[in-house]
Amino acid sequence: MNLLALGIDSSLEYRYGLADVIRIVQVDFVTPRVNVFSLPRDLWVEIPGLEEKYGITHGKLNQAYFYGSPGMQYYKGPGGGAGLLALTLELNFGLRVDHYGVVHMQAFTRMVDAVGGIDVYLPNEVDGRPFEGNPEDMGYFPAGQQHLNGEQALRFARIRKRYSDFIRMDNQNLVICALKEKITSPAVLPKIPETIAALQDSVLTDLTPQQLAQMACLLPKLKPENLRFTSLPQEMLSSGQVYSQQLKDKTYILNADFDDVRNQVDQFAAGSWPAQPDEPSCP
Numbered sequence: 001m002n003l004l005a006l007g008i009d010s011s012l013e014y015r016y017g018l019a020d021v022i023r024i025v026q027v028d029f030v031t032p033r034v035n036v037f038s039l040p041r042d043l044w045v046e047i048p049g050l051e052e053k054y055g056i057t058h059g060k061l062n063q064a065y066f067y068g069s070p071g072m073q074y075y076k077g078p079g080g081g082a083g084l085l086a087l088t089l090e091l092n093f094g095l096r097v098d099h100y101g102v103v104h105m106q107a108f109t110r111m112v113d114a115v116g117g118i119d120v121y122l123p124n125e126v127d128g129r130p131f132e133g134n135p136e137d138m139g140y141f142p143a144g145q146q147h148l149n150g151e152q153a154l155r156f157a158r159i160r161k162r163y164s165d166f167i168r169m170d171n172q173n174l175v176i177c178a179l180k181e182k183i184t185s186p187a188v189l190p191k192i193p194e195t196i197a198a199l200q201d202s203v204l205t206d207l208t209p210q211q212l213a214q215m216a217c218l219l220p221k222l223k224p225e226n227l228r229f230t231s232l233p234q235e236m237l238s239s240g241q242v243y244s245q246q247l248k249d250k251t252y253i254l255n256a257d258f259d260d261v262r263n264q265v266d267q268f269a270a271g272s273w274p275a276q277p278d279e280p281s282c283p
Contacts, residue, residue, distance in 0.1 A: 001027040002269070003207075004086055004100040006065060007157075011105050014204045016072070019065035019085060020158075021172060024097065026268065031226060032218050036176065037268050038169045038231040044242065044253040045092045047084070050074055055245070060253060064088040065102075079206065092258060093265045099207050107202040108157075109150030111179075114195050115188050117149045118178035120156075126171060128159035136161065148178075166234060173229045177282035180227065184220050192216045229281045230274040236260050 007021030008014070024037040041062035050056035050067060054074055059067070068075040068084025075084045082100035089095040103111070112118055121144070128138025138155045148156060157175050160168035182188055188195075196212050207215075237254045244251045267273035 001029070001099065002095075002097045003027065004082055004089075004097040006082060006085070006100065006102045007108060008065060008081075008102060008104050014080070014102060014104060015070050017066060017069060017081070017104065019062040019081070019102075022061060022085075024089075024095065024268070026271070027215065027218070028271070029214070029218060032221050033226040033228070033271075034218075034222060035268065035271070035274065036173070036227075036229045038173070038229065039089075040165055040169075040232065040237065040254050042165065042252060042254045043237075044240075044255055045088055047088050048091050049077075049084070049087070058242075059244075059246075060251075061085070061088065080204075082204070093262050095265045095269065099211070100205060101207060102204040103202070105154055107199070109154050110202055111199060112148070112150035112153045114199060115179070115182045117147055118153055118175065118182050120146050120148060120174050120178045122146060122174075126156060126159055127162055128155060131162070134161045153178075166231070169231060173281075176229075177227070180219060180222070180282065183216075184222075189220060224282055225276060227282055228274045228277065230268070232256065232261065232264060236264075 003025040005023040005025050006019045008017030009020045010017035020041050022039040022041060024039070026035040026037070028034070039061060041060060043061040044058060045061050045064070047056060047059050047064050047067060056067065064085040065081035066072065068081035070080050077083050079086060079100055082102050086097050086100065089097070122141060123143060125143045126141040129140050130137050138159045139152065141156055153175055157172045158168070159171065183192065193213065196209070196216060200209065237256050240253055240255050241250045242253055243249070264273065
């Protein structure tokens with residue numbers, strides 16, 4: 001199963017939002033194994049189906065969700081924003097997904113709080129405090145062991161201003177690992193069916209309750225070395241600027257040779273990339 005997993009920057013609803021967390025989660029129920037492929041939100045792509053009526057041909061990958069969201073009413077197909085983003089991935093990279101799951105920021109904090117918070121170890125500090133030109137305060141997380149509640153985990157996962165989107169993706173993967181560890185702990189695991197039921201209305205997905213339960217049952221059987229994270233190699237990407245008709249200004253983007261990206265995607269779809277690491281992906 002290939003699942004399109006998205007985190008959007010909307011606080012309370014799914015009517016609007018940009019997909020600032022974009023993951024393809026490949027679930028192998030036989031091994032069992034889960035591969036998580038991170039895609040950068042600023043990748044400049046062709047967005048299908050919007051040119052004739054709206055004059056939109058291209059945009060950042062995360063904008064595909066925004067244009068497809070119910071509030072915009074640009075896209076009438078299944079899945080709303082997730083559906084249009086899935087079509088965008090297939091058009092540009094030949095990457096097909098079977099299902100989708102979307103969480104907004106408040107839903108994410110509820111998920112973390114529902115399992116009693118998460119524990120992460122930070123080898124280095126992560127500084128999200130304001131600085132000149134950036135008034136946003138995401139907090140400060142010193143190096144070492146941390147226990148994070150939902151609101152703290154959200155702020156930690158969103159920090160990027162002092163760093164890069166690649167560092168932020170790595171930090172988000174730390175959160176995913178910590179969630180997996182907490183969910184499979186003896187204190188939380190027996191409560192997973194009730195937790196899924198309680199949070200189901202907070203998550204936008206086409207997965208059935210039975211499929212969600214199957215995925216939850218997979219987690220305790222998942223060995224650390226079989227939860228693998230990967231992303232496009234940074235050397236494959238180059239930064240640039242384009243003029244955005246919607247913003248009426250230049251905007252930062254990432255460019256890539258799409259043939260190279262398709263090659264990586266094909267390897268991911270075949271299960272040959274990423275290879276099994278020498279050490280578990282999750283610390």
